Amino acid sequence: MTELTGVYPGTFDPITNGHIDIIRRGLSLVDHMVIGVATNPSKSPMFSLEERVAMVDREVSPLVEKFGKSVKVQPFDELLMNFARRVGAGVIIRGLRAVSDFEYEFQMTGMNYMLHPGIETVFLMADPRYQTIASKLVKEVAIYGGDIAPFVPPQVREDVMARLAETNAK
Numbered sequence: 001m002t003e004l005t006g007v008y009p010g011t012f013d014p015i016t017n018g019h020i021d022i023i024r025r026g027l028s029l030v031d032h033m034v035i036g037v038a039t040n041p042s043k044s045p046m047f048s049l050e051e052r053v054a055m056v057d058r059e060v061s062p063l064v065e066k067f068g069k070s071v072k073v074q075p076f077d078e079l080l081m082n083f084a085r086r087v088g089a090g091v092i093i094r095g096l097r098a099v100s101d102f103e104y105e106f107q108m109t110g111m112n113y114m115l116h117p118g119i120e121t122v123f124l125m126a127d128p129r130y131q132t133i134a135s136k137l138v139k140e141v142a143i144y145g146g147d148i149a150p151f152v153p154p155q156v157r158e159d160v161m162a163r164l165a166e167t168n169a170k
């Protein structure tokens, strides 16, 4: 049987417990996973592309050991379907939170399917424990002095706090 590679794309600014849950569950569906970190300058990220790639890499390494599957973290700045084809992926993995994700995902999946009918998009429902977590809100909570410990891994919390301290010192 041929081995299946899945691409999990996102901005990961920063990676949250919700993303990690999708990665963990996605790993049980595929043989190899490529986590694609999108440049996404339009979202004015708090962390540079290099920082986000390093952060995701650091946070997924314990999972790689646990699941014994290959996981690569790669930056990308091209059409998702071209990236997926380039890395030999058979499926795209996306997480689905509330109704608000649905509209956008529905449209994007439809267009992507028209571009490359051979590559399916698979949606994993957000775990109710992580349903409300979004990178954007994590940043907002941190900016206004809230504790982001329930939403992100401990080291990511440190990274966000350090970045805010740097920005405030400027």
Ligand code: ADP
Pocket: 009, 010, 011, 012, 013, 016, 017, 018, 019, 022, 040, 093, 094, 095, 096, 097, 101, 125, 126, 127, 130, 131, 132, 133, 134, 135
């Ligand atoms: P983007 O929205 O720029 O694609 P994100 O980094 O916000 O990138 O999200 C990447 C993927 O992870 C998306 O499919 C998104 O729906 C999913 N995702 C984000 N947060 C969660 C969460 N809390 N639970 C489940 N899936 C999530």
